[in-house]
Amino acid sequence: MDKYKRKKAFQLLATNYELALPPVSFFYPNIIFLFDEKLAVVGREFLFARLNALAVKNRQTLVVTDIGWDRGGFYLSFDELGAGSDGDGYDVCIEVWGQNR
Secondary structure, X not given: OHHHHHHHHHHHHHHHHHHHOOOOXXXXXXXXXXXXXXXXXXXXHHHHHHHHHHHHHOOEEXXXXXXXXXXXXXXXXXXXXXXXXXXXXXXXXXXXXXXOO
């Protein structure tokens, strides 16, 4: 019974998280931005088009939480909602885009 209650509590937590998210992007329907979309996308339109295509392929929604440059180069922090697998290709896509800048 305890295992059942933990599972139900986790499902409720995940549902509440998903309901609290802002709506998906108009231009990138499989991406949710937790901050101003225009600020995130400007100059990176090709990157987000590619990430959106990967999300469609993997039947996922990406929740972008942070984006920028640091000492290590370009970074993009995101969460994945939905199926998918460990080899989704997002990290390679972001790394290649950052190296070509």
